[in-house]
Amino acid sequence: MARRRDIGAAAVQSKGWYKSHQWLLLRRLCQLSILSLFLLGPIAGIWLIKGNLASSMILGTVPLSDPYLLLQVFLTGHIPEVTGLLGAAIVLVFYLLVSGRVYCSWVCPVNVVTDTASWLQHRLGIKARTHYSRQTRYWLLGMTLILAFATGSLVWELVNPVSIVFRGLVFGLGLGWGVIVALFLFDLLVSHRGWCGHLCPVGAFYGLIGRVSLLRVVAAKREQCNDCMDCFDVCPEPQVIRPARKGARGQRSPVIKNAMCTNCGRCIDVCSKDVFRFGLRK
Amino acid sequence: MAINKSITRRNFLSNVLGSACGAALLGAGLSVYSRQTASMPALKIRPPGALDEEAFLGACVRCGQCVRDCPYDILHLAGLGEPVPLGSPYFVAREQPCRMCVDIPCVKACPTGALDHSLENIDDARMGLAVVVDEENCLACRGMRCEVCFYICPLLGEAITIDLLPKTGSGKLPRFIPVVHSDTCTGCGMCEGACVLQKSAIKVFPRYLALGQEAEKYRYDDKGEKVMDEGEADDTPFSSNPLETINRGRGSL
Numbered sequence: 447m448a449r450r451r452d453i454g455a456a457a458v459q460s461k462g463w464y465k466s467h468q469w470l471l472l473r474r475l476c477q478l479s480i481l482s483l484f485l486l487g488p489i490a491g492i493w494l495i496k497g498n499l500a501s502s503m504i505l506g507t508v509p510l511s512d513p514y515l516l517l518q519v520f521l522t523g524h525i526p527e528v529t530g531l532l533g534a535a536i537v538l539v540f541y542l543l544v545s546g547r548v549y550c551s552w553v554c555p556v557n558v559v560t561d562t563a564s565w566l567q568h569r570l571g572i573k574a575r576t577h578y579s580r581q582t583r584y585w586l587l588g589m590t591l592i593l594a595f596a597t598g599s600l601v602w603e604l605v606n607p608v609s610i611v612f613r614g615l616v617f618g619l620g621l622g623w624g625v626i627v628a629l630f631l632f633d634l635l636v637s638h639r640g641w642c643g644h645l646c647p648v649g650a651f652y653g654l655i656g657r658v659s660l661l662r663v664v665a666a667k668r669e670q671c672n673d674c675m676d677c678f679d680v681c682p683e684p685q686v687i688r689p690a691r692k693g694a695r696g697q698r699s700p701v702i703k704n705a706m707c708t709n710c711g712r713c714i715d716v717c718s719k720d721v722f723r724f725g726l727r728k
Numbered sequence: 729m730a731i732n733k734s735i736t737r738r739n740f741l742s743n744v745l746g747s748a749c750g751a752a753l754l755g756a757g758l759s760v761y762s763r764q765t766a767s768m769p770a771l772k773i774r775p776p777g778a779l780d781e782e783a784f785l786g787a788c789v790r791c792g793q794c795v796r797d798c799p800y801d802i803l804h805l806a807g808l809g810e811p812v813p814l815g816s817p818y819f820v821a822r823e824q825p826c827r828m829c830v831d832i833p834c835v836k837a838c839p840t841g842a843l844d845h846s847l848e849n850i851d852d853a854r855m856g857l858a859v860v861v862d863e864e865n866c867l868a869c870r871g872m873r874c875e876v877c878f879y880i881c882p883l884l885g886e887a888i889t890i891d892l893l894p895k896t897g898s899g900k901l902p903r904f905i906p907v908v909h910s911d912t913c914t915g916c917g918m919c920e921g922a923c924v925l926q927k928s929a930i931k932v933f934p935r936y937l938a939l940g941q942e943a944e945k946y947r948y949d950d951k952g953e954k955v956m957d958e959g960e961a962d963d964t965p966f967s968s969n970p971l972e973t974i975n976r977g978r979g980s981l
Contacts, residue, residue, distance in 0.1 A: 487796065501791035501839045511839055515789045519840055522786030530789075530839035578750075579743045585751035593755050593762075599785040601762040604814050609790065613805065613815055617792050620807035 453568065453679045454716035461718065469711030476552045484616045499553070499612045500603075501533060509533035514651040518594040518602065538655065544709065545662065546655030550642060551682075551710035554649075555611050559626055560642045563633035564682070576637040580685070580706070583650035590647050607641070608648045643682050656705040663707060663714065664725035665690040665700040671721050677713035687713065691721070701727055769811050770933050772818040773915065775803055776826060776853035777835040777843040781934075788842035790815030794834035800827050803834065821917020821932045826855060828882050828916050851883065856915030857938035858888070858908045858930055866929035871901025877919035877930050878906055887913040906930065910939060 457466035464471075484502070487493040495504050501511040511526075511533030519526050541549060551557055567574060590602040603609060607625050614622030633640050642649055665671075668691050677691070678684045686704035714722040768774070768781060775794050778784050794817050795803040802824035806812035819826060828850045835843040847853060858877075860866060867874035868890070881888045886909065893903040906919075908930075917932040949968065 493796075496796040496837075497791040497793045497839075500789040501793065503793060503837070503839075509839060511791075512789070516840075519787055519789065524783065524787040524840070524842075526787070526840040527838065527845060530841075533839060579747050581744070582747040582750065585747045586754070589751040589755040593759055594786070597759050597762060598782065599762055599766065600789070601758050603790055604762055604765060605758065609815065610808065613790065613792065614807070617795070617805045618807060621809045622807070625808070 453676050456674060456676065456718035457716050459718070466715050466718075469715050473552055473710060474558070477555060477558060480553055481555060481612075481615060488616070498609075498616050500609060501530060503529075508536070510537055513538045513655075514648060515600070515603070517651075518591065518600050521591055521594040522598045522600065541652060541655045542658065543660050545659035545705075545707070546652035546657075547649060547706065547708040548656075548661075549652045550646075550649045551708035554608060555615060556608050556629060556646075557642060559611075559630050560633045560639065561682075563630050564639055567634055567638060568679070572634060574634065574636055574638045574640070576640070578637070578644060580644050580683075582644050583647055586645060587647035587650040602647070606648070608646065639682050653705045656707075658727075659705075660726055661709060662725060662727045663690075663702045663709060663711065663722055665702065665721050666723050666725065667719070667721050668692075668700055670719040672719055674718070676716040676718075677722070680712045680716045682710065682712075683707060699728065701725065703727065765811075765813050768813075768818070768934065770937055771820060771822070771931065772812050773821060773826075773856050773917065773932060773934075775817055775819065775834045775843055776828075776832060776850060776855055776914070777838075777845070777847035778855070779842055779844055784842050785813055785816070787840050788816055788838075789840055790817075791839065792817065793837040793839065794843060797833040797837040799829065799833065800824065802826060819917075821856075821920040822928055823921070825917035825921035826853075826914075827918075828853070828914065851912075851914060853914040853916070854935060856917070856932040857910055857935045858913050858915065858917070858919050858932050859938050860906050860908065860930050862929040863905070865925055866906070867924065868904040868906055869929075871895075871903045873904065874924060875904055875906065876922050876924055880918045880922040882916060882918060883912050883914070888919060910935075 454466055483495050484498060487496060493505075495502050496506075497503055497510075499512060500515050501509070503509050509529045509532050511530050513534040516526055516530060516534040519530075566572070593601040607629055610622050610625050611629075614620065614625075629641055633642075637644065665687075671691060677687055681687055683704070683706045686702050686707040689698055689704070690700050690702045709724075711724065714724070766781070766785060774781075774784065775798075779787055790805060792805050792815075795805055802819045803817045804819065805815050805817055808814065812818055830850060832847060832850050832853075835845060835847055837843075838845070860869070863869040868878075875890055878884075878888045878890050889907050889909065891905040891907050893905060895902045915932050915935070919930045920928045920932050923930055
């Protein structure tokens with residue numbers, strides 16, 4: 447397992463650097479743009495959007511709310527205002543179309559931290575051997591919902607690193623740096639893809655939304671696959687690729703249907719044989 | 729074959745139980761932690777219209793839209809390590825009191841109703857209650873005609889009035905005691921912000937801390953047992969408790 451080759455080197459050679467990083471670049475641009483839109487108000491006084499990922503208001507007219515948080519609010523026994531509910535509905539419909547975990551790979555700032563940890567891990571050949579089930583996140587998701595119901599308080603929000611980091615970036619980070627460093631070190635040294643791929647209940651929730659979503663990655667030209675395994679190595683949820691990539695003999699669909707696929711598009715980037723592309727669920 | 733099966737089942741079970749127990753332990757820890765962090769420090773005040781603290785912590789999603797829409801920038805979201813539940817909004821009256829905007833933009837901005845949208849008149853807000861905590865240092869109480877808190881109060885002459893105590897002898901000053909009225913004070917904190925002392929002699933506290941409460945009226949027999957409530961007591965002209973008879977007599981004087 448001492449494999450320390452350059453993931454995507456073959457793709458860089460055949461497609462060029464830009465083509466083999468285009469979805470990654472687009473994603474980073476998207477994450478940065480969203481953060482910048484929120485920061486434009488407090489820094490430049492241009493208020494296009496107010497609030498944070500928990501709930502926000504675009505130009506004083508279009509509300510957006512995190513459906514996961516609103517569900518917790520419901521469970522505490524409080525009925526939110528119509529603006530909050532409408533915002534959650536809008537967000538819900540959006541992720542039903544583009545897949546829930548697009549939140550993780552295109553919006554969430556923690557993704558940048560854990561992707562960097564994973565990249566560095568590979569570069570330095572660090573083995574983070576603590577293994578636990580990828581299903582753990584569903585238990586944590588259940589736990590956060592039960593806690594909201596049992597205590598009548600949004601307990602998870604006291605420690606949720608996802609909201610701490612984004613709210614910190616927009617409203618002032620303070621000791622939130624510690625959370626970022628902790629997440630980075632955890633993913634780098636303790637567990638490979640530990641937070642986003644195994645534990646995060648926010649990702650688990652959005653993954654559940656993605657079970658029926660429209661936009662999917664498709665292994666359209668899987669017959670061209672040369673088994674280089676670059677897609678597996680770069681994928682944050684490698685278990686989602688196998689059925690679509692190797693399903694030709696069993697007549698299984700080439701669509702990656704597993705809801706935990708984040709639609710990050712890195713498999714499309716690193717494949718020198720152009721096996722993958724974005725497509726629709728069929 | 730049978731062995732293989734039992735091993736996979738064991739693996740499966742230990743995996744599932746492991747995650748489940750981990751989640752349960754974390755949940756138990758978190759619920760204890762949340763109880764410890766649930767109480768607000770006395771001088772941190774919620775925005776107008778905030779639900780009771782317990783309900784507020786279940787309804788507020790910590791989005792900060794109230795903070796953004798406050799035209800005076802008085803509100804903060806609690807950061808990590810602050811003794812306020814993480815991410816929830818508050819202000820400190822001594823630094824920046826609430827200016828009691830007529831249109832209450834902070835409440836309108838709240839998407840969940842953690843700031844109650846039924847608050848339509850800012851004078852009905854009950855963010856806290858001002859208390860003259862230090863009569864020894866209060867200049868007006870010492871007879872020095874300060875009364876800044878009285879004049880700065882947005883509900884002038886209603887929430888704070890001045891009780892005049894005439895001078896009690898030569899060399900003594902008349903005293904002007906600021907008195908806060910709980911039925912009108914909104915807890916905006918203008919008085920606390922304006923107090924001219926280095927440390928304010930009038931402070932806004934949460935109402936549950938600031939207010940006393942009358943005991944339910946009851947009486948005891950000679951064995952210390954509760955015998956009648958107030959309604960029953962009205963049926964008998966005389967009380968078995970001589971103290972009560974005396975008090976009743978004094979009241980009619």
